[in-house]
Amino acid sequence: MEKLINDFSFGLFFWQAIILLILILLMVKFAWKPIVQAITDREEGIKNALDSAENARKEMQNLQADNQRILNEARAERDAMLKEAREMKEKMVADAKNEAQVQGLKMIEQAKAAIESEKNAAMAELKLQVSTLSLSIAEKLLKDELSNTEAQTKLVEKMLGDVKLN
Amino acid sequence: MVILNRPLRLIIATFLACLPLISFANGENDSTHVQTETVVHEEAAAVSEHQEGAAHEAVSQDPKEKINAFIDHHLQDSHDFVFFSDEKENAHYGFSLPVILLDGGLKIFSSSKLHHGEAVAEVDGNYYKLVHGKIYKTDAAGTINFNEHGHPENEQPLDFSITKNVVSMLFVSALLLLMFTGLAKSYKKGPIPTGFGRVLEPLILFIRDEIAIPNIGEKKYRKFMGYLLTVFFFVWLLNLLGMTPLGINVTGNIAITICLAAFTYIITQFSANKDYWGHIFWMPGVPVPMKIILAPIELLGTLTKPFALLIRLYANITAGHVVIMSLIAMIFVGKNLAADLPISLGLTLFISVIEVLVAFLQAFIFTMLSSLFIGMAVQDHHHDDHEAH
Numbered sequence: 001m002e003k004l005i006n007d008f009s010f011g012l013f014f015w016q017a018i019i020l021l022i023l024i025l026l027m028v029k030f031a032w033k034p035i036v037q038a039i040t041d042r043e044e045g046i047k048n049a050l051d052s053a054e055n056a057r058k059e060m061q062n063l064q065a066d067n068q069r070i071l072n073e074a075r076a077e078r079d080a081m082l083k084e085a086r087e088m089k090e091k092m093v094a095d096a097k098n099e100a101q102v103q104g105l106k107m108i109e110q111a112k113a114a115i116e117s118e119k120n121a122a123m124a125e126l127k128l129q130v131s132t133l134s135l136s137i138a139e140k141l142l143k144d145e146l147s148n149t150e151a152q153t154k155l156v157e158k159m160l161g162d163v164k165l166n
Numbered sequence: 167m168v169i170l171n172r173p174l175r176l177i178i179a180t181f182l183a184c185l186p187l188i189s190f191a192n193g194e195n196d197s198t199h200v201q202t203e204t205v206v207h208e209e210a211a212a213v214s215e216h217q218e219g220a221a222h223e224a225v226s227q228d229p230k231e232k233i234n235a236f237i238d239h240h241l242q243d244s245h246d247f248v249f250f251s252d253e254k255e256n257a258h259y260g261f262s263l264p265v266i267l268l269d270g271g272l273k274i275f276s277s278s279k280l281h282h283g284e285a286v287a288e289v290d291g292n293y294y295k296l297v298h299g300k301i302y303k304t305d306a307a308g309t310i311n312f313n314e315h316g317h318p319e320n321e322q323p324l325d326f327s328i329t330k331n332v333v334s335m336l337f338v339s340a341l342l343l344l345m346f347t348g349l350a351k352s353y354k355k356g357p358i359p360t361g362f363g364r365v366l367e368p369l370i371l372f373i374r375d376e377i378a379i380p381n382i383g384e385k386k387y388r389k390f391m392g393y394l395l396t397v398f399f400f401v402w403l404l405n406l407l408g409m410t411p412l413g414i415n416v417t418g419n420i421a422i423t424i425c426l427a428a429f430t431y432i433i434t435q436f437s438a439n440k441d442y443w444g445h446i447f448w449m450p451g452v453p454v455p456m457k458i459i460l461a462p463i464e465l466l467g468t469l470t471k472p473f474a475l476l477i478r479l480y481a482n483i484t485a486g487h488v489v490i491m492s493l494i495a496m497i498f499v500g501k502n503l504a505a506d507l508p509i510s511l512g513l514t515l516f517i518s519v520i521e522v523l524v525a526f527l528q529a530f531i532f533t534m535l536s537s538l539f540i541g542m543a544v545q546d547h548h549h550d551d552h553e554a555h
Contacts, residue, residue, distance in 0.1 A: 004420050007242065007421075009325065010324065010325070010421070011266075011324070011326040012329060012421040012422065013421040013424060015326070015329075015335070019336060020396075020397075023396055024392060024396045027392060028396075031343070031346030032391060032392045034353060035349055035353065036374070036391055038350070038353035039371065039374075
């Protein structure tokens with residue numbers, strides 16, 4: 001302890017105090033303040049950057065979820081539309097088929113009717129023709145038969161004979 | 167490799183086993199040599215009292231005493247910067263520093279006038295002499311009266327000299343300013359420092375994150391960062407400077423550590439809040455008689471904290487210097503150089519590595535404890551707890 005007290009030099013203490021005081025003041029002014037400020041700023045910058053990156057990531061995720069949702073909706077809509085179209089097509093085809101069938105039947109009916117009427121007309125014509133033909137034949141026959149009086153009398157007699165029978 | 171290893175180990179083991187055989191304690195040549203040297207010294211001491219002290223030198227016959235004196239001298243501050251000295255020719259190689267004395271007016275002169283304690287310096291009719299690194303007032307003949315303990319009894323003028331330690335501190339301060347203003351400037355260029363600043367920045371972050379914030383607290387630490395950082399780098403660099411061959415023992419000087427501890431003490435007391443003083447003078451939560459007893463104890467406690475600081479730093483650094491100097495001195499004490507040299511160098515290297523660690527550790531502990539004391543003074547106490555008692 002005596003050695004310690006003996007070793008203590010007031011001059012050294014004095015200079016040390018002055019040097020340390022000035023050093024602290026200078027260091028604070030020219031070194032520590034700007035350094036600590038720069039480090040803090042940088043750390044805050046890094047923190048902000050990380051935060052914004054995280055936010056961007058979340059936003060991206062939301063966006064992706066939205067996209068997925070919209071895509072799903074679109075897909076569902078497309079499916080619905082396709083289904084509708086298919087149904088419509090089937091219905092149209094069925095309708096057309098029915099119509100065609102009905103139309104065909106109708107046409108067949110008409111054709112049948114037309115054929116019938118044509119046939120009737122033809123028959124009537126034929127009948128007319130046949131009657132005129134038979135009349136002319138009969139006329140010719142009669143002309144021939146009645147050209148000689150004998151034959152005529154025979155006929156009349158025959159006819160009269162028939163009438164008597166009746 | 168195994169085959170190669172074994173003979174190598176064997177050789178080393180035999181070498182070590184044979185070491186005591188070749189290292190006899192009776193090197194005749196050396197002892198005579200030393201004796202002649204001391205004779206020379208006695209003569210020199212007779213002619214003009216040597217810096218080591220005439221009384222001391224006359225008693226010391228063997229190199230051990232001389233080495234002790236040398237280590238003592240090394241540990242102390244000095245008025246000149248001596249790199250090495252030649253004992254035979256009594257020449258010192260280095261440079262002188264200004265001596266500033268306050269003795270009935272300011273006396274400024276070069277330390278070369280003191281001739282390392284070998285001559286009396288006359289300044290404005292006053293005579294001064296250097297004994298054991300301290301300046302004493304004397305007469306023209308240079309008589310120094312010693313008391314029974316061998317201490318000079320002459321009057322001591324107030325010594326404000328720019329000593330070796332002051333020069334070292336100025337050097338370290340300049341170095342610190344240079345390094346850290348450089349780092350501060352490098353932040354202007356970009357957020358990440360370049361070059362040497364890359365080494366310094368993690369240290370600053372270390373002080374902030376490991377010392378200041380845990381001990382003082384997130385809210386208040388900023389105010390004390392300047393002091394803590396300055397003290398940490400100041401002490402560390404001075405410790406490391408002591409490890410250089412120049413061997414300047416600054417932080418192993420009691421005046422330096424007292425000053426550092428005083429700074430911590432003053433900062434602690436002036437930044438202390440109401441709670442801190444309340445806990446010292448009127449400890450809450452204990453009976454009144456206990457409060458009266460506790461007050462002086464607590465008051466003393468505020469002084470023991472910086473005292474522990476100053477003694478710890480002083481003792482650690484001084485011990486390191488003494489151990490290293492003693493180990494190097496083995497070379498000169500021992501008689502067989504071939505045996506002593508490797509042992510001495512090996513041990514010195516080993517201790518030096520530890521001392522480099524200690525240099526950092528002591529700076530760290532000093533800063534750590536300073537911030538701890540400051541933290542204790544500024545922390546907010548929970549009043550609810552005390553009122554509940």
